[in-house]
Amino acid sequence: MNAFSFACTACGKCCNSPPAMALPELFRHRDRFIGCLAIGRVPRRRVGERLRVGRHEAVLDEADIAAFDSIANTLLYRTGDTFSIMTQGYDYPSLARCPALADDGRCAIHLNGKPVTCEVVPLDPFVPDALQHLVLAGRNQSASYIGADCIQEGERADAPLLTAEGEIKDANARDALARRRSALEREREVWGRAVFDSLRKDLFASPAALARIPPGGFLTISIVPVLLAVASTSARCRQLCLDYIDSQIALIGRNIEQALLRRRLEDRAVTQELRGFAHAYQRAKALLGTTLPAMEVESSAPSSLSSIEAYLCGAHR
Template sequence: MVSAFSLACSACGKCCNSPPSMALPELFRHRDRFVGCIAIGRVTRRRAGERVTFGAHYHVLDDADVAAFDTLADALLHRSPLLADQSFSIATQGFDYPSLACCPALADDGLCAIHTNGKPSLCEAVPLDPMVPDSMQHVVLAARNASSAYFGANCIREGEAVQHGEGCEGTATASNDAHVRVHIVTLVANGRVQDASAQEAVQRRRAQLALDREFWGRTVFELLRGELFDSPVALARIPADGYLTISLVPALLAVARYSDACRVECVAYIDSQLALIERNVKHALQRRRPDDRPVTRELRAFADAYAHAKDLLAHPPRMSDNTAPSAARRVESWLRAR
């Protein structure tokens, strides 16, 4: 299959069709724009000899590919001893009405309103996928190049931009019908991510996922093991090709136990989320779309969970076993590094 792809982003907004996955500090930074939730997904272990096909392209995984996937899974995902062939992703992300079909950060002119003010690292990495090894990013781009979500964007192109991965200039039409000058760069070639800024964004996103896993992810995984991950019947709640979304409260309670400063940050976040949920539900009721009703119910459930959590956090909670001063300082710094 094609192993080299370049990118010519015109800010058309086609990939900004839903709220992105965001690290917890990123959600805290944009607490007045994004409703946060926990998204739980299945990740099936790859096998040598597995054939991955996208349109006219295909790739057969070898032992090195499988080892690279396993390395990422060990660092960023969670495993249940009952399911050796599967791992689980537990990540925070934005949550909104699918009927809106856009990211809450997309401005009226079709451009990102937070592009220069805390743009999420996952968005910086797009169209690469930080959950896929660098040596396999050409497979990601082949899939996205054939995806209907990118149809007509012409941003992902087969082959290198120019020799040696140097950038070149071009023009394109953005979503606001304005002609914009774009910088065309080689993203991947020869089994490597070639563009330095893209590579940095991918690594930053992986680092954020690792910290999320360390500071609250493992706690939430253990909390849910009995009722979800260790129950074959309950696991059916996790779609094979999607996510189970739950309230962000378990993550907040885990983080709040590190220190009183963390607790105060979490309470402030809850206050902002309650106000945002109220605004979003109000707008949905004005739209009067029947397909919005399940999301409205879920948002109201999130609000109830937040209100209960706020009561629990009214006083300093019992600290966890990880509340050594150094651990508390790390978590406080992580929450504020946004």
């Protein structure tokens, strides 16, 4: 029941935009991906609600709601509504490709720090395991997957079974999902809650600002609030953030230069947005260059500070 099989042929079809990436992944690939903060609204589910995708449907029971609540309590942010706040790569949508997608259709960083999000594909870490078959049914109808034929209904001889009977059957997929959820939980701890609080007044408590989040989509803003949160924990974290900012300003400059050569009308708004990111980086650089990290002065727990430094350097990958 609700069985789906999945075999990726690495056709690159779904690599049509930069993926969500944890902060250490963005730091690692700072010369390839422009980092941003993506904020989305996550619908709150109710017992008895009917979810339907094509001929697949589920009527949510108390166990489903408990599973959604558990995800929201550990990975998401609640203030009346529920929100996802994630760092991710950003690029010109008109390119319709991830910056790591090589010309031969392969992932250029497959063996060198491919984001965990890409290993989770085609599952969704914010959906309980028992309902992942609906995610797969939805992906099968989406433009990013049509024609790839990588997701097949039922058990297949030529593809591993991914979901059945409300469970993730493939051990690798289960492991990737667990790693992505664990990364999201760690992100929430390291910078998420601080950023959520810093944006509370201007975004989460402002209906006009919240209206900028497109239905089913994300509001993308500068990643600077994240950097300010981690930079405040120690002098080393501040230096890591300053180094990251320098790389990002240079990358934004290169990407804008290429966009100007392409001369596409639809790129103009994105160029403006990237210039905004660059200005935000310059302001953050000036701020970080003159202020002392508050937590380094006040904290009596140096071990937790060093764990954040290790996290930023990717020691926990």
